[in-house]
Amino acid sequence: MVPVLELQDVSFSYQTATGAVPAVDTLSLTIRHGEFVSIVGPSGCGKSTVLRLMAGFLRPQAGAVVDQGTLVTAPDWRRGLVFQQPELYPWLTVEGNVAFGPRMRGLTNAERRDRVQHYLELVQLWDFRHKRPYELSGGMQQRVALARALVNEPHILLMDEPFGALDALTREHMQDELHSIHERTGCTAVLVTHSVEEAVYLSSRCVALTHRPAQIRADIPINLSSSLSKNAGREIKACPEFVSLRETVMDHIWD
Ligand SMILES: Nc1ncnc2c1ncn2[C@@H]1O[C@H](COP(=O)(O)OP(=O)(O)OP(=O)(O)O)[C@@H](O)[C@H]1O
Ligand SMILES: [Mg+2]
Numbered sequence: 001m002v003p004v005l006e007l008q009d010v011s012f013s014y015q016t017a018t019g020a021v022p023a024v025d026t027l028s029l030t031i032r033h034g035e036f037v038s039i040v041g042p043s044g045c046g047k048s049t050v051l052r053l054m055a056g057f058l059r060p061q062a063g064a065v066v067d068q069g070t071l072v073t074a075p076d077w078r079r080g081l082v083f084q085q086p087e088l089y090p091w092l093t094v095e096g097n098v099a100f101g102p103r104m105r106g107l108t109n110a111e112r113r114d115r116v117q118h119y120l121e122l123v124q125l126w127d128f129r130h131k132r133p134y135e136l137s138g139g140m141q142q143r144v145a146l147a148r149a150l151v152n153e154p155h156i157l158l159m160d161e162p163f164g165a166l167d168a169l170t171r172e173h174m175q176d177e178l179h180s181i182h183e184r185t186g187c188t189a190v191l192v193t194h195s196v197e198e199a200v201y202l203s204s205r206c207v208a209l210t211h212r213p214a215q216i217r218a219d220i221p222i223n224l225s226s227s228l229s230k231n232a233g234r235e236i237k238a239c240p241e242f243v244s245l246r247e248t249v250m251d252h253i254w255d
Contacts, residue, residue: 002069004156004188005031005054005079010063011213012049023049025213026063031156036182036189038199038206040253046214047192051160054190055079068155077101080149084161086141088133088148094120095129098147105152119147122181139170143177150185157189164194175201176233196253197237200246208252218252220245 007029013020023046031037039047052058053065056075065072067079075081088097095116102112120126123143133141142162149157162178163171175198182189182202193199199206200222208218222245224236236242 003030006066008064010060012060022213025215036203038191038203040199041209045209045212051192077152080154080157082145082149082159082162084164086145098151101152119151123147160192196249206249
């Protein structure tokens with residue numbers, strides 16, 4: 001099966017007034033259908049740069065980013081994006097924000113209505129569809145951002161610290177919600193996160209990067225036993241199997 005997304009020996013440097021800043025160095029990574037891959041690493045190591053390369057916002061100076069066999073040269077709605085700040089359109093309602101992409105793509109009114117309802121229900125915001133972003137909490141706004149990405153039914157969802165601006169309790173709640181959305185939709189996802197616990201909880205694979213310029217330091221499969229993954233988030237995170245995996249990933253970041 002063709003991989004959903006592939007980084008092939010990708011290198012990228014930012015060009016600044018004081019010279020080139022190498023951020024990614026000959027990095028290769030393959031994301032397969034249905035995987036949930038987390039990217040962790042020290043601050044400033046190049047995680048966001050890797051995600052922007054995957055999205056097509058940046059073009060590598062060497063190597064290639066390939067989306068289902070096609071070279072990535074620009075952003076595309078088929079790669080859904082969620083950032084740390086929800087960045088919603090403040091003049092549009094919740095419904096208007098989620099409908100924006102499908103409208104731009106020319107979906108019919110009926111198709112658009114059905115999809116928007118489906119994804120707003122998925123993030124439990126259908127009852128808030130007539131509100132404007134400023135009337136919502138941070139967690140709710142981030143759920144709108146998630147619905148706005150999912151409504152296009154992207155073949156890959158790219159997220160950069162999507163819960164980084166939330167308080168600890170809301171963050172845990174959002175992790176549970178993302179976990180259940182992933183189980184229900186089976187979407188392929190890449191998550192950049194500072195939280196190793198979040199990475200182990202949500203992913204099927206965790207990729208640890210080196211200090212800048214980013215290279216892959218470790219690629220760790222996260223296979224929690226199936227009996228464990230039936231438990232709720234709080235319980236899983238306290239299990240010895242979970243704690244041991246978290247420590248393994250942590251060792252790759254701190255050594
Ligand atoms: N626009 C830019 N111009 C110049 N240098 C940049 C730019 N953006 C990032 N960098 C440099 O590239 C390196 C990688 O940045 P990046 O944002 O990818 O790191 P990160 O791993 O996402 O960091 P954090 O964990 O703090 O979000 C950083 O060390 C930074 O100095
Ligand atoms: Mg970053």
